[in-house]
Amino acid sequence: MADEGLSRRARENLRRREEMLAAALELFSEKGYHNVSMHEIAAKAEFAVGTLYKFFRNKEELYKSLIVELADRFHEALTSTIREADDEIEQLRNYVKAKREVFAENISVLRLYFAETRGASFNVKAGLDREIRERYHRFMRSLASVFERGMRKGHFRRIAEPYYLAVALDSLCNSFLLLWLEAPEEHPFPENPDVILDILFRGLINA
Amino acid sequence: MADEGLSRRARENLRRREEMLAAALELFSEKGYHNVSMHEIAAKAEFAVGTLYKFFRNKEELYKSLIVELADRFHEALTSTIREADDEIEQLRNYVKAKREVFAENISVLRLYFAETRGASFNVKAGLDREIRERYHRFMRSLASVFERGMRKGHFRRIAEPYYLAVALDSLCNSFLLLWLEAPEEHPFPENPDVILDILFRGLINA
Amino acid sequence: MADEGLSRRARENLRRREEMLAAALELFSEKGYHNVSMHEIAAKAEFAVGTLYKFFRNKEELYKSLIVELADRFHEALTSTIREADDEIEQLRNYVKAKREVFAENISVLRLYFAETRGASFNVKAGLDREIRERYHRFMRSLASVFERGMRKGHFRRIAEPYYLAVALDSLCNSFLLLWLEAPEEHPFPENPDVILDILFRGLINA
Amino acid sequence: MADEGLSRRARENLRRREEMLAAALELFSEKGYHNVSMHEIAAKAEFAVGTLYKFFRNKEELYKSLIVELADRFHEALTSTIREADDEIEQLRNYVKAKREVFAENISVLRLYFAETRGASFNVKAGLDREIRERYHRFMRSLASVFERGMRKGHFRRIAEPYYLAVALDSLCNSFLLLWLEAPEEHPFPENPDVILDILFRGLINA
DNA sequence: GATGAATGAGTTTTCATTCAT
DNA sequence: GATGAATGAAAACTCATTCAT
Numbered sequence: 001m002a003d004e005g006l007s008r009r010a011r012e013n014l015r016r017r018e019e020m021l022a023a024a025l026e027l028f029s030e031k032g033y034h035n036v037s038m039h040e041i042a043a044k045a046e047f048a049v050g051t052l053y054k055f056f057r058n059k060e061e062l063y064k065s066l067i068v069e070l071a072d073r074f075h076e077a078l079t080s081t082i083r084e085a086d087d088e089i090e091q092l093r094n095y096v097k098a099k100r101e102v103f104a105e106n107i108s109v110l111r112l113y114f115a116e117t118r119g120a121s122f123n124v125k126a127g128l129d130r131e132i133r134e135r136y137h138r139f140m141r142s143l144a145s146v147f148e149r150g151m152r153k154g155h156f157r158r159i160a161e162p163y164y165l166a167v168a169l170d171s172l173c174n175s176f177l178l179l180w181l182e183a184p185e186e187h188p189f190p191e192n193p194d195v196i197l198d199i200l201f202r203g204l205i206n207a
Numbered sequence: 208m209a210d211e212g213l214s215r216r217a218r219e220n221l222r223r224r225e226e227m228l229a230a231a232l233e234l235f236s237e238k239g240y241h242n243v244s245m246h247e248i249a250a251k252a253e254f255a256v257g258t259l260y261k262f263f264r265n266k267e268e269l270y271k272s273l274i275v276e277l278a279d280r281f282h283e284a285l286t287s288t289i290r291e292a293d294d295e296i297e298q299l300r301n302y303v304k305a306k307r308e309v310f311a312e313n314i315s316v317l318r319l320y321f322a323e324t325r326g327a328s329f330n331v332k333a334g335l336d337r338e339i340r341e342r343y344h345r346f347m348r349s350l351a352s353v354f355e356r357g358m359r360k361g362h363f364r365r366i367a368e369p370y371y372l373a374v375a376l377d378s379l380c381n382s383f384l385l386l387w388l389e390a391p392e393e394h395p396f397p398e399n400p401d402v403i404l405d406i407l408f409r410g411l412i413n414a
Numbered sequence: 415m416a417d418e419g420l421s422r423r424a425r426e427n428l429r430r431r432e433e434m435l436a437a438a439l440e441l442f443s444e445k446g447y448h449n450v451s452m453h454e455i456a457a458k459a460e461f462a463v464g465t466l467y468k469f470f471r472n473k474e475e476l477y478k479s480l481i482v483e484l485a486d487r488f489h490e491a492l493t494s495t496i497r498e499a500d501d502e503i504e505q506l507r508n509y510v511k512a513k514r515e516v517f518a519e520n521i522s523v524l525r526l527y528f529a530e531t532r533g534a535s536f537n538v539k540a541g542l543d544r545e546i547r548e549r550y551h552r553f554m555r556s557l558a559s560v561f562e563r564g565m566r567k568g569h570f571r572r573i574a575e576p577y578y579l580a581v582a583l584d585s586l587c588n589s590f591l592l593l594w595l596e597a598p599e600e601h602p603f604p605e606n607p608d609v610i611l612d613i614l615f616r617g618l619i620n621a
Numbered sequence: 622m623a624d625e626g627l628s629r630r631a632r633e634n635l636r637r638r639e640e641m642l643a644a645a646l647e648l649f650s651e652k653g654y655h656n657v658s659m660h661e662i663a664a665k666a667e668f669a670v671g672t673l674y675k676f677f678r679n680k681e682e683l684y685k686s687l688i689v690e691l692a693d694r695f696h697e698a699l700t701s702t703i704r705e706a707d708d709e710i711e712q713l714r715n716y717v718k719a720k721r722e723v724f725a726e727n728i729s730v731l732r733l734y735f736a737e738t739r740g741a742s743f744n745v746k747a748g749l750d751r752e753i754r755e756r757y758h759r760f761m762r763s764l765a766s767v768f769e770r771g772m773r774k775g776h777f778r779r780i781a782e783p784y785y786l787a788v789a790l791d792s793l794c795n796s797f798l799l800l801w802l803e804a805p806e807e808h809p810f811p812e813n814p815d816v817i818l819d820i821l822f823r824g825l826i827n828a
Numbered sequence: 829g830a831t832g833a834a835t836g837a838g839t840t841t842t843c844a845t846t847c848a849t
Numbered sequence: 850g851a852t853g854a855a856t857g858a859a860a861a862c863t864c865a866t867t868c869a870t
Contacts (some may be wrong), residue, residue: 009854013854033241034240034241037838037839037840038839038840038841039838039839039840042857047855047856048855048856048857049840049841049856049857050841050842050843050854050855050856050857051854051855051856053840053841053842054854054855058840058841059839059840059841089412115322133389155412156411156412157409157410157411157412159405159406159409159410159411160402160405160406164383164406165406165411167382167383167386168379168382168406170382171378171379171381171382172375172378172379174378175374175375175377175378176371176374179374182340195367198366198367199366199367199371199372199375199407200406200410200411201410201411201412202364202366202410202412203364203366203408203409203410204363204364204366204372204407204408205296205362205363205364205408205409244863244864244865245864245865245866246832246864246865249832254830254831255830255831255832256831256832256865256866257829257830257831257832257866257867257868258829258830258831258832260865260866260867261829261830265865265866266864266865266866423833427833447655448654448655451859451860451861452860452861452862453859453860453861456836461834461835462834462835462836463835463836463861463862463863464833464834464835464836464862464863464864465833465834465835467861467862467863468833468834472861472862473860473861473862503826529736547803569826570825570826571823571824571825571826573819573820573823573824573825574816574819574820578797578820579820579825581796581797581800582793582796582820584796585792585793585795585796586789586792586793588792589788589789589791589792590785590788593788596754609781612780612781613780613781613785613786613789613821614820614824614825615824615825615826616778616780616824616826617778617780617822617823617824618777618778618780618786618821618822619710619776619777619778619822619823658842658843658844659843659844659845660843660844660853663853668851668852669851669852669853670844670845670852670853671845671846671847671850671851671852671853672850672851672852672853674844674845674846675850675851679844679845680843680844680845830870831868831869831870832867832868832869832870833867833868833869833870834866834867834868834869835864835865835866835867835868836863836864836865836866837863837864837865838862838863838864839861839862839863839864840860840861840862840863841859841860841861842858842859842860842861843856843857843858843859843860844856844857844858845855845856845857846853846854846855846856847852847853847854847855847856848852848853848854848855849851849852849853849854
């Protein structure tokens with residue numbers, strides 16, 4: 001992220017790497033891991049295949065780097081918006097809004113992200129799965145802490161484990177994102193986060 | 208399903224088809240679409256590859272048939288349990304319980320089902336997506352009708368569109384299934400459906 | 415070797431295999447292991463690459479099969495001529511003559527055979543080396559037994575270990591073959607085996 | 622060899638060249654021509670690949686230079702020991718002893734040398750073969766002259782052409798070296814040169 | 829009608845060589 | 850003059866699909 005303090009060569013390399021990952025992201029998002037060839041990626045990034053292999057040991061590693069960096073970027077974007085509010089309710093609102101914004105800018109990437117984090121993917125042999133899931137859960141724990149705090153402060157009722165509430169909220173958002181992805185016109189992602197949050201906040205059944 | 212009224216030959220063929228699909232399911236569940244070859248499927252089903260191609264135009268179609276029939280079987284199993292109760296709350300409880308049971312028996316298949324219905328899969332080129340999603344939404348609409356009815360009867364508060372509530376509930380269940388799949392010991396799927404349903408039923412915030 | 419008792423299919427397969435090995439032999443003899451591609455072999459044998467891989471797991475195995483079968487064929491041809499004589503001196507004469515004949519018919523193969531059995535080759539990764547050398551030494555032991563017997567009968571003086579004499583004689587023949595291979599006109603392999611054998615039989619120094 | 626009379630730059634370059642060849646020798650000896658990359662050689666010699674190409678037109682030429690210089694070094698070492706004796710028998714003894722010593726110090730190189738001079742190698746496309754063989758025969762002729770002289774002086778019987786005797790003796794030594802290379806414990810190269818020479822000197826058959 | 833051998837396009841990956849810095 | 854990043858041709862190998870038996 002911070003390119004300062006790097007030699008020109010190093011900065012140059014970083015930029016090249018980003019270009020390759022960007023090309024790969026676009027292709028993988030569109031067609032999936034197995035339907036994209038290294039030649040295709042190289043061509044799109046406007047490098048020779050050999051150059052691709054200078055930056056990534058093999059296709060699997062390229063993919064893994066891509067997914068991990070993507071997840072980190074998303075998770076960082078999401079957690080950072082949480083920090084921007086004090087009130088737990090506001091934090092959750094920020095989370096839902098951020099989720100919308102992050103993916104609105106990256107709609108094509110949404111599928112890829114879901115396929116890997118939620119989709120029980122078979123795409124890449126092994127290891128990625130584990131690594132990416134660990135990151136996901138680390139991320140969920142940070143969302144869970146919002147619920148935890150809200151409960152301690154007495155703002156939230158203890159209707160379920162904070163961790164499960166985090167997963168529930170995230171999965172709720174994902175459902176709406178998926179609906180939106182499928183039919184943007186018919187199922188727009190609500191601009192008002194409370195449309196989604198009310199499902200959690202308000203009881204379906206009158207107490 | 209109903210084999211009556213068919214010639215012996217036709218019945219025979221149906222059985223063969225099932226055998227092929229069963230072999231394919233096992234392999235795809237374990238390794239994913241791209242890591243299974245037609246030869247492997249043929250060998251497991253104890254047919255020649257050529258015979259496989261008599262029944263399915265190509266690998267994609269075989270996969271598609273498999274997923275579609277799988278989804279139908281699951282959706283039928285789930286909706287049938289809904290019908291077994293009169294009370295809407297009980298119907299939702301049955302839904303959650305059925306979800307648990309359906310996948311407890313088919314744990315290896317869970318990944319495959321998720322990859323396709325929820326995972327924004329890239330496994331197969333195109334077309335499957337559309338068809339499988341349509342079926343999924345038809346299924347969601349039948350779940351939505353439970354919420355709809357509950358609202359009409361005044362049992363449920365109108366905290367969100369019935370359809371969105373259906374998607375929300377299903378996605379909630381899926382989250383728990385996924386947690387269970389990843390770490391069966393640590394995150395068992397709750398035997399009591401209310402653990403999950405309370406997230407919907409009870410408001411997080413005290414009204 | 416004996417194709418009888420095989421199904422037509424099996425015989426057919428054996429013939430195909432031979433065709434592939436023959437094409438490979440010609441190419442490897444001419445250019446060496448690393449300068450021949452599987453596509454080239456397939457093309458020369460008039461099969462598709464895929465078919466090649468049906469018969470040989472990989473390039474290494476194809477090469478190994480080739481060399482091992484080649485060595486066996488040569489060694490069998492050589493040892494069989496030894497058996498055709500009773501007198502040890504005659505046996506050695508037969509050996510030298512057979513060596514000439516075997517390679518006169520297979521001149522292009524000579525280089526390949528030498529590269530592997532005598533050339534301390536790096537061609538193929540591992541295993542072949544060991545296996546081919548073991549066969550070579552088994553073969554040398556059978557030649558050594560001729561010297562051994564000749565000594566026991568008092569026909570030969572015990573000027574060196576029989577095994578070393580076998581290796582010496584073979585290496586002597588190989589030198590003449592190599593000279594012949596390089597300059598057939600200038601250094602023809604002697605038709606009279608005694609030209610070579612005298613180097614062993616007669617002392618350079620007058621006792 | 623004689624670096625005098627050269628500019629500093631020229632001497633410097635000669636040194637670099639030697640370093641590159643030394644690195645290449647080590648790698649080729651260990652893994653063979655095709656399993657060593659130019660990058661590997663450059664890295665081992667601590668130069669950039671580009672620099673390697675300043676000194677050698679391509680990989681083939683580098684290899685060729687290496688082998689030719691290697692052969693010259695060995696042949697020079699061997700012929701020089703011949704010169705150190707007056708008696709022809711002693712000269713041959715010196716030859717056998719020198720052969721042992723030369724390769725004892727360079728055991729890893731032995732394979733490479735054999736592969737090229739005796740192994741009918743395919744390592745390098747063309748040309749090397751011719752050049753290296755010419756040198757080998759020039760070397761053989763100088764060994765042949767020992768036999769020639771011995772015959773003229775009446776010390777040796779004329780059991781074969783001097784040139785063929787030279788080739789025979791060398792090939793005899795090589796066989797023992799090869800046995801030694803394969804199983805140093807089981808087949809040590811004899812310290813006493815007569816163990817080998819007796820095969821030539823003494824007749825196998827009692828005159 | 830079933831079979832499975834044969835096909836060959838397509839994939840990942842390596843590495844000798846060049847050339848801008 | 851040295852460097853080493855970039856190149857892309859070429860290799861080994863796989864597998865969906867066909868079709869003669």
